[in-house]
Amino acid sequence: xxxxxxxxxxxxxxxxxxxxxxxxxxxxxxxxxxxxxxxxxxxxxxxxxxxxxxxxxxxxxxxxxxxxxxxxxxxxxxxxxxxxxxxxxxxxxxxxxxxxxxxxxxxxxxxxxxxxxx
Amino acid sequence: xxxxxxxxxxxxxxxxxxxxxxxxxxxxxxxxxxxxxxxxxxxxxxxxxxxxxxxxxxxxxxxxxxxxxxxxxxxxxxxxxxxxxxxxxxxxxxxxxxxxxxxxxxxxxxxxx
Numbered sequence: 001x002x003x004x005x006x007x008x009x010x011x012x013x014x015x016x017x018x019x020x021x022x023x024x025x026x027x028x029x030x031x032x033x034x035x036x037x038x039x040x041x042x043x044x045x046x047x048x049x050x051x052x053x054x055x056x057x058x059x060x061x062x063x064x065x066x067x068x069x070x071x072x073x074x075x076x077x078x079x080x081x082x083x084x085x086x087x088x089x090x091x092x093x094x095x096x097x098x099x100x101x102x103x104x105x106x107x108x109x110x111x112x113x114x115x116x117x118x
Numbered sequence: 119x120x121x122x123x124x125x126x127x128x129x130x131x132x133x134x135x136x137x138x139x140x141x142x143x144x145x146x147x148x149x150x151x152x153x154x155x156x157x158x159x160x161x162x163x164x165x166x167x168x169x170x171x172x173x174x175x176x177x178x179x180x181x182x183x184x185x186x187x188x189x190x191x192x193x194x195x196x197x198x199x200x201x202x203x204x205x206x207x208x209x210x211x212x213x214x215x216x217x218x219x220x221x222x223x224x225x226x227x228x229x230x231x
Contacts, residue, residue: 034220040126042206042221043162056218058141091161107208107219108159 004110006092007099012116013082020078025094033107034067034073035089035091036060043091049075050097082117121145122209124222128166132230137194139225141207144188151183152219156204159197166192197229226231 005024013019025032031050035043046058046065051072061067064082069075079086094109123142131137139153150169154162168174168181177185180193190209195199204226208219 035221040223042122042208042223044206045218045220048218106167109154109163112161 004092004094004108006090006110006113008113009111010114010116012118014118015084016081018078018080019082019115020076021090021092021115022074022076023092023110024074025092026096026108029094029108030072030098031095031097033093033095034068034075034077035093035109037091037112038087046077079115082115084117087115087117091117121220122207122222123206124207124225126223127226128228129225130228130230131197132175133197133199135197137197137229138169139192139194139205139207139227140220141190141192141221142188143190143207143209143221145209146185146188147195147211148188150155150208150219151181151208152208153179153181153190154206154208154221156183156206156210157202158204158226162206193229194227197227199231201225201227 007022023100033048034046037043045058046061049069051063052069059115064080067077089112091112121144152167153164153165156162166181168183171183174181178195182191204224206224207222210219
């Protein structure tokens with residue numbers, strides 16, 4: 001396993017279309033996160049899963065956004081009725097919870113999926 | 119007030135010099151602190167993390183944490199042109215919980231040959 005993989009790497013779509021991104025985390029990692037990053041800004045938290053449970057969603061995540069991690073492995077992030085303001089890099093990250101030692105918070109990022117909404 | 123603040127730069131240093139990158143955070147209960155490096159168009163990659171007050175060294179990199187001042191820094195010794203990138207400070211724990219990291223906007227570092 002070479003790391004977190006994301007697909008597609010680039011997506012260009014027209015406003016109003018739906019798009020879906022996929023993330024495959026590092027295989028032994030049980031936490032998966034989605035972040036969004038726009039030019040000149042740091043990554044902004046969107047949501048995270050522990051195994052298949054979605055435990056937190058940011059206020060940034062409007063009802064047009066939905067994320068799933070059905071079997072606790074890969075995750076999908078869908079954006080419905082895209083808007084130009086959705087143009088950004090969507091970053092997936094994963095981490096491992098150490099049951100004995102607690103959460104270190106260290107995230108491993110994928111290469112990102114860049115979305116351009118025309 | 120932003121939760122994690124960094125000077126956006128660019129910070130320009132000559133090759134071989136020490137680059138000093140700074141970060142302040144607002145949540146006094148924060149417990150974990152990370153420095154990520156991000157090359158243009160690429161995803162962030164972890165350089166160092168620090169949890170306790172004081173210094174932590176790893177090769178050419180030293181992270182410094184002062185919880186009383188809510189300040190964390192990254193020193194890069196013997197800077198190389200390949201170190202030119204944006205450096206993101208990220209903070210976890212506290213009110214945000216360990217579940218997510220809050221990132222600053224990053225400091226752009228330029229190392230000239």
